[in-house]
Amino acid sequence: MATVSDPPPSAPTRASAPGDTSPGDTRPHRLAGRLGPGAIVFMVVAAAAPLTVIAGSVPIGIAAGNGAGYPAMYVVAGVVLLFFAVGFTAMTRHVPNAGAFYSYVGAGLGRGPGLGAALVALISYVTVQGAVYGYIGFLIGDLVAGYGGPSLPWWLWTALVLAIAGVLGYRHIELSSKVLGVLLVAEVGIVLVLDAFVVARGGGPEGLSTAFLRPDDVLAGAPGLGLMFAIAGFIGFEATAIFRDEARDPDRTVPRATYLALAIIAVFYTVSSWAIVSAWGDTAVVGQSAADPGGIVIATAQQYVGTAAADVMNVLFATSLFAAVLSFHNVLARYFFSLGNTGVLPGACGRSHTRHASPHVASLVTTVVGAVLMAVCAAAGLDxxxxxxxxxxxxxxxxxxxxxxxxxxxxxxxxxxxxxxxxPWHSLVAPSLGLIGLALVLVLLVDNLPLLMGGSTALGVGAGVLLAAALAGGWVLALLRPQAARSLTAAGPADAAPQI
Structure with a gap:
């Protein structure tokens, strides 16, 4: 990667680039690390926030989607994303840039679509990070007040989380990896304990559920809405490629981490949502989820494991959100870093720290963007x-x-x-099936965008227009910045990939 223009693909680059942050240096800067598949999996699975999905999304998927058949939606979503992952990982060895989505789109479809994808990625990761910042500020405040502490505005707690994530993001990636590893094991562990207790007791009054195996139950209610909520729970797993510069062996580590993360998330969500259904029964779980979507999982833990487990789960709910925040911070910082190195953003964003070999400037930019977004939300008095x-x-x-x-x-x-x-399977069949499946999911999402935006049609339309404008803006940016991101298709043999 380079700041404005890259050398030909065959030209050597400096191995010491990560440590050079001298002013005015326009040579390539790369990040450094020895992350294996396990470390990357910790980061991307943490971004998916497993406990948050089980405690937050699963009850809504059951109530608004297809009821007791909802766990099957995680299987369907996992299959669709597996098709995506096959092509995504096949592309890894041919696109050496750590820009993930926008690098891949640029290599395949051209510089305009690639830059449009970059803008969409920035908006998507800025907003998902902002969403979690809002939630965690409220949750920490609620927890502290509930245990007798001071009742403070949510944005004060959010500011504290912003600062902690900023410090960790500024440091070497392996520090974040260790923190996320501990938090992820804790949040997954408490849910698996709940699952084990439900199974050991043979479920609730109706026994262990088999609804997710029966087509009539899977297709009952609104399965489309169920699939929409299910696939949203996987957001974060796709970011494996963004860590390729810090991976031990990118061509092997990134594909392994992608498949492993997808498998862990799919199995965990399927089993845990099935356990929740089993704990209440196929009939009762729908009514209970609708009546208390935010508390049904905690209530289940209290009933099957005990009050202490429910209290621990409440605390781990907050740490789950923090793990997601830190993961998205790292992903977004690396997008800013990659865009700085390809001339889309100012070259300073593409600097790596002398000591930490981290995208320190990009990390600071990420922190500032998050702080500004949260300040606007707080000033507007938003819930x-x-x-x-x-x-x-x-x-x-x-x-x-x-x-x-x-x-x-x-x-x-x-x-x-x-x-x-x-x-054929890797380069055509699987990605084509993924394209069809994701197109259907996208139609569902767009059709239900007002629902996702709190029931506001105006906000739904506005969000759709924002993303469409960002994608179209890629062509405008390509015209205005003719030298930006010209290296995105430096993939494979020099004469095999077109220059954009």
């Missing part, structure tokens, strides 16, 4: 959950699914044009 979280998460869900769809299309076009990978 941190019903408005900040709901609105921003709605924008992010549509944006990231759109990016996945564009990536699938880019994979097919790239390999048809270059012939770098002639395996």
């Amino acid at each position: 941190p959950v019903l408005e900040v979280f709901t609105w921003l998460a709605g924008i992010a869900s549509v944006g990231i699914v759109l990016l996945m769809l564009l990536a699938c299309l880019a994979v097919v076009v790239f390999f048809r044009r270059t012939g770098l990978d002639r395996r």
